[in-house]
Amino acid sequence: MTAPIPPAGATGAEFEVIVRQIRFEADGVLSFQLERKDRSVLPPWTPGAHLEIALPSGIRRQYSLCGEVEDRTAYKVATRLVPDGRGGSREMHALRAGDVVKIVGVRNNFELLEADSYLFIAGGIGITPLLPMFRQVAAQGVSARFVYLGRNHTHMAFVDELSAIAPGVQVVQTDLAGIPCARELLADCTATAVYACGPAPLLDDLEAEAVVGLGPDQALHIERFAPVRPAVTVSDPDRKIICGRSGVTVSVQPGETYLESIRRAGIDVPSSCEMGICGTCQVTVTAGEPDHRDELLTENERRAGAFLPCVSRSLSSELTVDL
Template identity: 40%
Template sequence: MHSTREEVDLRLQIATRTTGAEGVAVLELRDPTGEDLPMWEPGAHIDLALGTDLVRQYSLCGDPAQRDVWRIAVLREPDGRGGSQHVHETLDPGATVDVRGPRNHFSLRPSLRYVFLAGGIGITPILPMVAAAEAAGADWQLHYGGRSRKSMAFLGELEAKTGNRVSLHPQDEVGLLDLSGILGTPRPDTLVYVCGPEPLLKAVEQQCEGWPDGSLHLERFSPKEFDAPVRADSFDVELAASGLTLTIPPHRSILRVAEEAGVPVVYSCEEGTCGTCETKVLSGQVDHRDSLLNPDEQAANDAIFICVSRAACSRLVIDL
């Protein structure tokens, strides 16, 4: 299981709103009563409930030591599904929003060296990672790409970093990130962290195929594409904590069938990207169809995201 802290439901107030870059709103959220917010670690994100069936995830990009405020940055996506539009049009200072979290499936592991890569708004989870790596005395470098400088958020903060550890790659000036130059030589003492659009993630995955297992860590904004499920027919799922056994037909999720059976289920994205519905596996083999677990974590077969993943066997037992 990935998330190490208990999630909480909060109603927070927008304390400040600034422009981080072209089309990017930077929001600071506070508890209206002045209470400290829950602790979090680099890589964590929170859910914002923006309306009926409109829940979106945003990475925390501030300072984990600053307990009175959470900072997020939201890119306005006119062709998106409505979440970023809602944030940009309604969440002004003084407004309140329901929040759940924090949740972390992209945690920073200890290492002597790091290579961080960010594309566009993917800089948000990377920012606190860079600060943590620096505080730990690790050797690190950041390569940050975007369409243009005016579209790249937090440039001022990054340019204040000492030395030449931060490399900016505005596409209109220097083209795409030179991944073969950055990642061409595998390094056994180095971890690679990347967040950004899917083409960047796929390219980094290909470039890191020769790196040691466990070197690459990435976070996706949208779900991966998958082939057909391992099983084309129905399978049974025993919900050990509920004392129920359910039959999951093709084209129905474990989550939805369990919910219809009256089992309380906490979920958010239903795409296998947010991690809310992570459930412990007690026995059976999982057909992993999420965009969170790496190959080693999938092989452990101890967790399933029931919104998208299925059984690779006739009967699966989970802790639900």
């Protein structure tokens, strides 16, 4: 079995950055300018990429890069405060200029593919990965439209910046105009590539409508900030994980994820979302039959052995991983 295909633009380099500037972008949304302490060049990235950040508490979270691709001296990310979330946004919003955080990865699971024309659909903070995409296609002179949905202007980050990039931007304040359905958003769509990011109901509707609303030469690409379905606690009878390089075999306990089992055996595997959408915990399966339950890996990556133990399980009684 060959090694998993790495995500496009992935880099495993770890390095510290300083929070150089924090800006208020909209109600509940802050942007952060991150630079090396010596202001030296940062690793390159492409539209759709995200940073994995290790916050001071030790938790890891992913944030889409939304700045200028050409600016190699600074990374820009933006976060919406989710008071009842898992803690990442609260910790980000508690940062102050001068604080130091660690970048533990730059990945792109949402690549901008070449197309004749584009339609971008953003809902709320879903604008962050799409903003650099729109900048790039506009700079290349490729035909593109951008529909940005939000409650109202006070809740919509980067509205002015987006509108200044190119014509073809439609800003929909749903408090005034209501929420358009997917059929309306895709009506008369001539774009060969549709890119969307935003709340789950919006993306679910677009996926369902794309089946009948888009032609064979049109493709919908989406990025989710949460899994399609919530993780379900499962008890698999008599399942074991064999960590090949370590020579450790561990039984999966009732209600335990495979990631938790591996860690209980004393093997440290980094993780972040623990929902099967970021890829931080990816390991390689070398024997056994995985039961993939993630929202990230492609079929090619799965065939090559990629496995996300935070949510995926095993159809065979034993699963061997390269740890």
